[in-house]
Amino acid sequence: MNIMLHIGLGSFHRAHQAVYVHRLRETGERSWAIVGGNSRPDMDETMSALIAQDGQYTLETVTPGGVRAYETITAIERVIPYAPDLADLIDVGADADTRIVSFTVTEAGYYLDAQDRLDLSAKDLAADLEAARAGGPGGMSGGTTGSTIYAVLTAILRARMLSGAGPLTLLNCDNLRHNGDRSRSGLMQFIALLGDEALSRWVEANTCCPNAMVDRITPRPTPDVAERVKAATGWADGAPVMAESFIQWVIEDRFVAGRPAWEKVGVEMVASVQPYEEAKIRVLNASHSCIAWAGTLAGMRYIHEGMQHPAIRGFAHAYVTDDVMPCLDRPEQPSPIDLAAYRDIVFDRFGNPAIRDTNQRVAMDGFSKIPGFIRPTLIERLSRGEPIASTAMLPALFLAYLQRWHRGQIAYTYQDQGMDAAAAHAMCDAADPVAAFCADTMLWGPIAGDPRLVAAMRTATGRVAHFVNGGNPMV
Structure with a gap:
């Protein structure tokens, strides 16, 4: 089984990327699955519900004309509970079966200034850097890994390098312009600030970061979503999500360790996403x-x-x-x-x-x-x-x-x-x-x-x- 580890199991991921993986699996191609978790201690109720439901949940979609449809999404095979050291998340990222690590981050969560330099005045980023430096080549200190995307990816990539698990694609699923290129720049700056030259060389040689564009309006779920889901399906779903019927995903076809055949379910695989x-x-x-x-x-x-x-x-x-x-x-x-x-x-x-x-x-x-x-x-x-x-x-x-x-x-x-x-x-x-x-x-x-x-x-x-x-x- 090939694994896509996703960091950030919010509504958008579950209404978008997970849907594409689910639909591909529904065609009979079940060689890929999602394992997911969060790098911050949030969404407690939703995460608990997803764990209890073995990663399954209902997607409600609605057309501009008001027509609603319901679908049980089963692409997430494992939900990782949050822990400050992110040990289980890192273990999955370092597993040889994991071929893609994807993530959904807000624009501000990349901490990049107008020149795409890391904004070291950001408190979360500065704290993660300090903890990583204190931890030395082995990683973070104090039993935590940090919460910024750079700290989490650095921990995963270091563990992967040490385990010899092989190349990995890092895939953005968010609205940052030129997201693959820019997040890679931020990641390499973070690693350089740690002074870990061996990791820097390994990441350069063994990872790629294709740019991608995602689109689906996905509001925060309100209690009436769960009420409609139960009325329509009979299931008291603890983690339903709703979205518009429109969906689009455009990805540069640059993957170093294989990828799902997403083009079979409507993903546009292109030479340039710009x-x-x-x-x-x-x-x-x-x-x-x-x-x-x-x-x-x-x-x-x-x-x-x-x-x-x-x-x-x-x-x-x-x-x-x-x-x-x-x-x-x-x-x-x-x-x-x-x-x-x-x-x-x-x-x-x-x-x-x-x-x-x-x-x-x-x-x-x-x-x-x-x-x-x-x-x-x-x-x-x-x-x-x-x-x-x-x-x-x-x-x-x-x-x-x-x-x-x-x-x-x-x-x-x-x-x-x-x-x-x-x-x-x-x-x-x-x-x-x-x-x-x-x-x-x-x-x-x-x-x-x-x-x-x-x-x-x-x-x-x-x-x-x-x-x-x-x-x-x-x-």
Whole structure:
């Protein structure tokens, strides 16, 4: 049996990658299975339920027309309970039968700055480095392995090197742009900071990190999901997950130790994931954030409510049509994707009222999403002397959202792993919040403080204020 070890058994993995493995196994090709666990002590109830259910759970999907379907997913053959030393997780990663280690991480969880250097000011990362150094070549000290993806992968790869288990593919399943290349860079920096030259050489020679693009809207499950599952199937599932009916996975076909025949169940195995990745991140991910920030400012709870609001839909439509599409489809480099059709499909998906995806979930991590999802379009447009008014609306919405958070007026808890809370409060308290916001190098990189960015943000901020006050934002 070939094993794919997945780190991060959250809703998205169980509604996406695990589904593809399950469907391949359903065709009769059962030579691959998933073993999964978490590197942090979270999701206790879900993990306990998955263990009790031998890794099985129900996936509920719903179409834009509201048609629901239910499927029992059986791809996860073993769920590893969390332990601080992650010993069982590491043992599976070091097993010769494990050919792929995959992981789902938030953008902020990679701790990479604008130059893809590790942000050593991040407390979790610094703690893991200190513990790994104290542990010496054998690993971490104090009975823990650490929780950052770099600490976990380093421990697995060191154990694998020492056991002679052979090559391994490291596969990202998340929204980080150029995720395989960039996570590999962060991993090699982490190992270099440990001074473990032998491990560094082994990783260079025995691993690969293909870039990948994933797409499926997967809200956090609410109690009514379990109620519908029981009504439809008769099973009191303790770990159900729900998602939209749309699903997509595009992977660069670079694997050093074999892979499942995913192309048989709809995965797009390609030479380069870049055009698909750029379209998804700029069209879907950035627009999603736009709708969540604007919807929150308008007092809404769900994404589909924002899509029904003409002004909010207009913000997202103008951003994609005016600025993103001309960047991604140019005469010298045409896109393989019909971007207008893709935009319309994405907006239809956002408008699905049955998904009930919350603004809270989508609005999180703005300090990572602006540089990851929005800044590239601004840089490209400015480099060509092109206007950025439509794109500037997105960070202007986030600034207004941040100012609400600063005043304690967001109706839910805002989570942002990449945010320095003190610096964000200082930004909002500044005499000129727009200038302070635009000067932040983490957000803006090479265009921080650019007068054209500041000017566009001032105009956009005025339009946002008009929108929030109930006026016409197009004026």
